[in-house]
Amino acid sequence: DVVAGDDGAERLAEAAKAGFVTADLRTVSWSDFAALVLAPGVPLTHPVPHWSVLKAREAGIEVIGDIELFYRERRRHAPDAPFVAITGTNGKSTTTALIAHLMQTAGYDTQLGGNIGTAILSLEPPRMGRVHVIEMSSYQIDLTPSLDPTVGILLNVSEDHIDRHGTIENYAAVKERLVAGVKPEGTAIIGVDDGFSRAIADRLDQAGKRVVRVSVKNPLADGLYVEHETILRSASGARSEVARLGGIGSLRGQHNAQNAACAAAATLAIGVKQDVLQQGLRSFPGLAHRMEQVGRRGHVLFVNDSKGTNADATAHALSSFADIFWIAGGKPKAGGITSLEGFFPRIRKAYLIGEAAAEFAGTLGNKVP
Template sequence: MIPIRAYQGTRVAVLGLGRTGMATAKALAAGGAEVSPWDDDAAKREGAEAAGLILDDLYARDWGDCGALVISPGIAHTLPKPHPIAAMAKAVGVPIINDITLLGEAFAKDPHAQVIGVTGSNGKSTTCALIAHILSQAGLDVQLGGNIGRAVLDLDPPKPGRVYVLELSSYQLELADNLQCQVAVLTNLSPDHLERHGDMAGYVAAKAHIFTQSGPDDGVILGMDDVMSQTLYTKLRNRRLKPRPVSAKKVLGDGVSVLGGKLYDAALGRSQHVLSLNGHPSLEGRHNGQNVGIAYSVARTLHIRPDVIKAAIASFKGLAHRQERLAPIDRVAFINDSKATNGAAASQALQRFRDIFWILGGEAKSDGVEATLAHLQSVRAAYVYGRDARKLIKQLGQSLPLVQCRSLEDATQRAFDDGLASSYEAPTVLLSPACASFDQFANFEARGAAFKAHVEILRQAYQGASAMERTS
């Protein structure tokens, strides 16, 4: 835990008692603050009390003695509509902050704090995990957290030689312009969470907060394969920063390029082949090329030798729910890509696999599946479920056979049946939802776990049926 001492002797309200809120409340208490925690969810309140927190109904209290309201990332404080408690705090002039704000304040006073911050629309988790793996293999003391793994304030305190690799979402960054990252990373930009940020400009502005404290001596790394990131790159150069570009689409005269599974580094004035990704199934695909290129750039910024980076990449196992290969049933392959919560992420999987029986659905983002429409060539049928199924079916139109399903389980069954009955040599059942999971699941991890459980049920049923046929 990282104790937060900036509010010692001051009352601080904490709204939201999930993973982030619980860590925040404990870190504030450890630093001497008087904490008033609350959550609208009764089950989370019970969990907080069981963990030793004393609840304080923020709807009923006098806000006159509160120094700040710390709000969890998933709770709106402005758009689309502020949470009532956030509105109350704003009305009486209580500052609204979050755990990243607190971390920034704490780290600004600690000379040993060294942060690698990673944000972007897609690829953050894999990039963070790969960076952490490379640094660990290089012998560094690495703390991985934020939007992946542990909450930031639940991480161990700074000490000499310790490096923090933090995945930072737009929700976390929108209130945090005081965190200085020794290396700040933007993977890419595509429409996401627009209801929370108002429009694309608001979303990009939230992401760009990761560079607010960056100076000429700090590492700044940007993926360059979308127009908005290219525009931000130019703005950062105009601030006299030295952003290092990474592309998985074209050769760069300055920066890192990953093309055809090969990584090229132009740091020495000419492009040199450094390593190959061929034979690493957990890092296949153009999107992973960008992830690897960024992780490589971060490691080189920290002066890690290329041969150490190469060996670490070779031993990286990948993350669950990101184009995760499950064991096949007969000739049917299964891919769990539950982390694809928007169309741009799903389009990466649609470009990677062949003869796809595509499962999608849930809570659609504002642009629905627009980003996938140019990448349906390998899709043989789509199985749509969830709250916004009709909207997605209408958007997909007559481009491919569509099946509206009752649930993820129903969609998995139908996709498997159709794939097995097809004439394709190696059909692929792909869960790549292109939607948020919250209509039916707590998060994308729970959705991916449910898919894996459904596949295992199918496997047992298929094996049982095959055994009966052999004995009959």
């Protein structure tokens, strides 16, 4: 039995009109409830727990999310059905969509959703032979205590969502739970090009997890790495070619090389053959708003990267091109664009919009017209 609640009276009225049982959760008896299923956008811990979380704790009931509900059904009906979970500060959506595309190319019954596109409970339910490829934000991981994916991917960790986690250490610890929870026979895939992720990979290794390290910055003695637009696998002193990325416009840039290498590691772990992997990489259309090639006019390529909402994500796009007319602005994040100064010589002209325009203009100064 489900009772729906919301802080907004209008939303409650909409739900009631649609036929849902609703209530003002401030006035009901919480002792009648088994669980509070929280939307991931509602604060669980920082800056302060939402009032409903406090009421749940007072009543001694658990606070979970929609992915946890899915997991409980999976455990009852199809515990061995492949489940691929992806997290990271940047690149989650592209990697998730790419893995789903690769699995579909290989002929698997594939469901894509979570933090991208379709909410997990609106997907087809778990069953043997069906693969769920699920993007997870830190908020969703926080609300999924029994998370144990077949393949867990941590792409990277950099400063983000500190308002919701308090410190970057807390944020990294939540991200770590996704790969730490991988099934004993499963695979944890970790991008090791930042300090937090390297430390996480080392801890999981020591705990006996099967860890596949991925790098786009340095060759690895054991793992997957990218060199000259080629994904290579290294093990026991020998290396072999996995796939080639050259000429694939939807996977342009070092950050997309990391996304592709992690996706390759995931699909290989599930059993996709290398020739099918290469075919899938070449046919991947990319995601809307993420370095999306939207058209050409003469020699000018128009690229929509409007999902690049922090400096770290934007750095990936700026590093992928040499002669840039840059439209930037919107809502500023902590630190603004000061960390992007190394890319300013690539920008021929900037067009600044929105709330951040004045701050960004100050940072660009007379370095970029």
